[in-house]
Amino acid sequence: MIIRRTASLLLAPLLLGAASPDPAPAVPSPSEIVAAAPAGDWVDIAPSDLLLIDVKTGRDGTGRIVIQLLPAPFSQGWVGNIRRLAAAHWWDATSINRVQDDYVVQWGDASEKKPVPAGLAVVPQSGYEQAYDPAMFDRWWIGGHDLPAPYVAKGHLPAPTPPAPIVADPYAQYYAFSGGFAFGVSARQSATSTEQRLAPDRVWPLHCYAMVGVGRDLPPDAGTGAELYAVIGHAPRQLDRNIALVGRVVSGIERLSSLPRGTGPLGFYETAGERVPIVSVRLASDLPEGERPHLQYLSTDSASFARYAAARANRRDPFYLRPAGGVDICNVPVPVRKRP
Amino acid sequence: MIIRRTASLLLAPLLLGAASPDPAPAVPSPSEIVAAAPAGDWVDIAPSDLLLIDVKTGRDGTGRIVIQLLPAPFSQGWVGNIRRLAAAHWWDATSINRVQDDYVVQWGDASEKKPVPAGLAVVPQSGYEQAYDPAMFDRWWIGGHDLPAPYVAKGHLPAPTPPAPIVADPYAQYYAFSGGFAFGVSARQSATSTEQRLAPDRVWPLHCYAMVGVGRDLPPDAGTGAELYAVIGHAPRQLDRNIALVGRVVSGIERLSSLPRGTGPLGFYETAGERVPIVSVRLASDLPEGERPHLQYLSTDSASFARYAAARANRRDPFYLRPAGGVDICNVPVPVRKRP
Numbered sequence: 001m002i003i004r005r006t007a008s009l010l011l012a013p014l015l016l017g018a019a020s021p022d023p024a025p026a027v028p029s030p031s032e033i034v035a036a037a038p039a040g041d042w043v044d045i046a047p048s049d050l051l052l053i054d055v056k057t058g059r060d061g062t063g064r065i066v067i068q069l070l071p072a073p074f075s076q077g078w079v080g081n082i083r084r085l086a087a088a089h090w091w092d093a094t095s096i097n098r099v100q101d102d103y104v105v106q107w108g109d110a111s112e113k114k115p116v117p118a119g120l121a122v123v124p125q126s127g128y129e130q131a132y133d134p135a136m137f138d139r140w141w142i143g144g145h146d147l148p149a150p151y152v153a154k155g156h157l158p159a160p161t162p163p164a165p166i167v168a169d170p171y172a173q174y175y176a177f178s179g180g181f182a183f184g185v186s187a188r189q190s191a192t193s194t195e196q197r198l199a200p201d202r203v204w205p206l207h208c209y210a211m212v213g214v215g216r217d218l219p220p221d222a223g224t225g226a227e228l229y230a231v232i233g234h235a236p237r238q239l240d241r242n243i244a245l246v247g248r249v250v251s252g253i254e255r256l257s258s259l260p261r262g263t264g265p266l267g268f269y270e271t272a273g274e275r276v277p278i279v280s281v282r283l284a285s286d287l288p289e290g291e292r293p294h295l296q297y298l299s300t301d302s303a304s305f306a307r308y309a310a311a312r313a314n315r316r317d318p319f320y321l322r323p324a325g326g327v328d329i330c331n332v333p334v335p336v337r338k339r340p
Numbered sequence: 341m342i343i344r345r346t347a348s349l350l351l352a353p354l355l356l357g358a359a360s361p362d363p364a365p366a367v368p369s370p371s372e373i374v375a376a377a378p379a380g381d382w383v384d385i386a387p388s389d390l391l392l393i394d395v396k397t398g399r400d401g402t403g404r405i406v407i408q409l410l411p412a413p414f415s416q417g418w419v420g421n422i423r424r425l426a427a428a429h430w431w432d433a434t435s436i437n438r439v440q441d442d443y444v445v446q447w448g449d450a451s452e453k454k455p456v457p458a459g460l461a462v463v464p465q466s467g468y469e470q471a472y473d474p475a476m477f478d479r480w481w482i483g484g485h486d487l488p489a490p491y492v493a494k495g496h497l498p499a500p501t502p503p504a505p506i507v508a509d510p511y512a513q514y515y516a517f518s519g520g521f522a523f524g525v526s527a528r529q530s531a532t533s534t535e536q537r538l539a540p541d542r543v544w545p546l547h548c549y550a551m552v553g554v555g556r557d558l559p560p561d562a563g564t565g566a567e568l569y570a571v572i573g574h575a576p577r578q579l580d581r582n583i584a585l586v587g588r589v590v591s592g593i594e595r596l597s598s599l600p601r602g603t604g605p606l607g608f609y610e611t612a613g614e615r616v617p618i619v620s621v622r623l624a625s626d627l628p629e630g631e632r633p634h635l636q637y638l639s640t641d642s643a644s645f646a647r648y649a650a651a652r653a654n655r656r657d658p659f660y661l662r663p664a665g666g667v668d669i670c671n672v673p674v675p676v677r678k679r680p
Contacts (some may be wrong), residue, residue, distance in 0.1 A: 101594040102549050125661060169509045170653070170666020209442050209574045220661055233597075234549045234574050234671065238655050238664050254441040254601040257573075260399060261594040313510070315578050321465060321560055324578050326510020328668070331574065 029317040030308050034335045037304035042296040044339065045180070047284035050293065051086060051247065053107075054279040055096065055255065062279060065252035066293055067212050067230075068336075070245065071179035073130050074205055077123030078214050078244045081225035086281050088117045090226065096259065096276035100267025102233030105256040106215055108226050110275060116226050125220035128241045129204035132185065171237045174200070175329045177300035180336070181248065182206050182329050184240060205245040208235045208330035210253045214244040232257040235330040250295055250336040294339035308335065369657040370648050374675045377644035382636040384679065385520070387624035390633065391426060391587065393447075394619040395436065397595065402619060405592035406633055407552050407570075408676075410585065411519035413470050414545055417463030418554050418584045421565035426621050428457045430566065436599065436616035440607025442573030445596040446555055448566055450615060456566050465560035468581045469544035472525070511577045514540070515669045517640035520676070521588065522546050522669050524580060545585040548575045548670035550593045554584040572597040575670040590635055590676040634679035648675065 028036070051067040069079050085091060091107075094114070098106035172184030186202045205211070212230045216223030223244060230249050249256065264270040284292040298305050309332050314323035368376070391407040409419050425431060431447075434454070438446035512524030526542045545551070552570045556563030563584060570589050589596065604610040624632040638645050649672050654663035 099598075101597055169668060171664055171668070218658055235668070236671070237668060238652070238660070238671065240664070241662050242655075242660050257441055258439075258598050258600055260598055312578070315582075318558055320578070320582050322581050324511055324580070328509060328511075328575070328577060331576070331578065 027316040030311040033308045041299050041302035041304040043299045045295045047292050050284035053281050056277040063255045067247045068250045069247040075244050075246050077121040077127050078225040078246050081120045086283050091281035094278045098268045099259045099262050101261045104229040106229040120224045122221050129202045132200040132203050180297035180334045204241050207239045210249040212247045296339050298335040367656040370651040373648045381639050381642035381644040383639050385635045387632050390624035393621050396617040403595045407587045408590045409587040415584050415586050417461040417467050418565040418586050421460045426623050431621035434618045438608045439599045439602050441601045444569040446569040460564045462561050469542045472540035520637035520674045544581050547577050547579045550589040552587045636679050638675040
């Protein structure tokens with residue numbers, strides 16, 4: 001086995017970031033930290049933010065994929081279109097038409113001729129990112145520099161100087177979490193200070209595994225949300241800010257990622273018989289209470305999340321010999337569970 | 341569609357890294373650059389470095405997965421064991437036993453009782469990485485700082501100062517390619533110079549998509565190579581230098597990545613009936629010439645590869661509005677093709 005987990009490790013003391021005595025006591029794995037998180041660290045996802053896609057696959061019969069929609073203010077033009085398309089039952093009897101290995105699964109109207117409801121928003125390229133808003137900060141957790149010791153930034157960010165950020169890559173200067181999602185954050189020199197301070201500038205969601213976006217043709221405003229895709233491979237971060245993201249698959253991603261790959265260009269299925277029928281797409285809030293899924297995400301403001309993220313960056317559970325000392329932001333997926 | 345490619349773009353001029361006139365002419369996508377690479381930029385993979393796994397899946401009948409083994413000096417203890425196991429037909433009638441979404445597919449002897457051939461090497465933890473050897477350099481291509489303008493480092497590396505590296509993450513200081521694979525490189529202050537120079541120190545392969553590694557229990561030398569896994573999700577780079585890598589799936593990864601996910605702990609299949617039978621595992625060199633696959637990788641020393649990598653870091657084909665200006669090393673997979 002690659003990873004061995006022992007239940008008794010849950011009882012072991014936490015030593016996150018601290019110098020380990022010799023021999024180092026066992027410390028919990030990220031999933032053990034999540035399993036031990038108290039009820040108060042979990043946040044219910046509103047039924048109006050859950051999009052339920054029921055598909056018919058040869059392998060499993062009918063199965064459900066659940067998408068958590070991005071919270072305001074992100075991508076709300078497209079998210080609003082998606083709510084209208086679901087309310088109009090527009091996707092019923094459409095299909096999954098494209099499965100490209102290590103990239104995306106894409107669904108919508110295979111004929112590309114089905115008219116969409118009148119009045120869908122046309123969202124310009126500027127909708128791919130948001131201006132930073134200080135009001136965002138109370139519920140944000142900035143992970144650019146100090147993942148093991150999170151802090152709420154008070155209007156400025158530390159300059160990107162050594163020691164190296166624990167989360168670093170060429171795609172963004174900083175990262176933050178909010179509402180169950182990770183975001184990239186750019187920064188600019190603060191105009192109001194002569195000190196070496198950086199002010200958060202633009203904020204955008206990230207193309208990590210299981211993220212859901214809006215297919216489009218060449219014009220940046222061409223996508224309505226009727227054509228959607230989900231990431232099923234290594235994070236294609238080059239798409240960040242080049243296409244709209246609208247949510248994340250929080251349940252059933254394996255129903256998409258295990259589909260047969262399409263053999264046509266870009267992984268499109270070459271015959272109608274290969275397409276995967278979509279039975280219905282609904283918001284959970286449009287279903288009777290008894291039929292709704294009840295999902296929760298681990299609050300990114302919580303101590304449990306901080307511990308989880310630190311453990312992702314520095315695996316000290318017994319299998320690991322050499323903690324990395326850092327982590328790719330897409331290797332810190334926000335944990336989701338069924339409400340107990 | 342997420343990405344639209346037009347064949348006529350192949351004729352457009354290259355403008356990699358140059359300031360674009362307004363309006364910018366269309367430039368090729370990474371796959372168009374690869375398609376246009378001259379024959380001399382492709383390197384045959386030796387049949388003795390290709391491991392062929394024939395499996396029986398419910399969906400496709402019998403299918404083949406091809407793994408390119410890591411070149412010397414990397415992981416050669418385990419690679420040698422794998423050659424012996426294949427020669428002994430040890431994997432015949434074993435199975436794929438684990439498929440964990442966004443992580444790995446794992447195969448070997450489900451009973452964990454089948455004896456391995458006598459005399460397999462026991463490789464210590466030190467085998468997870470190699471000391472940098474200056475002789476490596478002639479065929480290395482250091483991509484830490486100047487992916488668009490590659491150079492062969494002459495015994496030293498540029499210090500990690502601004503401008504930011506085009507390839508950067510928290511897992512390694514530098515990256516290099518050799519023999520069709522990407523490697524992480526650590527650096528230390530050069531002892532022979534008072535200048536700000538860094539000397540390459542340790543070198544190790546990376547857990548990118550489709551990489552193949554050696555399952556093990558807790559002791560770092562516990563894995564023989566009989567139990568193997570392939571990465572089928574976002575790169576689990578936390579495993580780098582914590583477990584041995586031995587190669588990369590260069591053909592047929594979709595046969596692994598599209599398998600049903602296991603429902604047991606860690607994605608293990610819960611019943612024998614779910615396991616995917618392995619019919620045979622052979623080195624291509626052990627097959628008659630007429631039955632061998634003939635594969636090539638794009639030389640990482642070639643101008644085509646430099647152009648390809650630069651295009652991965654700065655998409656300027658028409659779909660893209662905002663080139664990233666950098667790239668995750670695992671988003672620069674070395675292209676492989678059938679020999680024409």
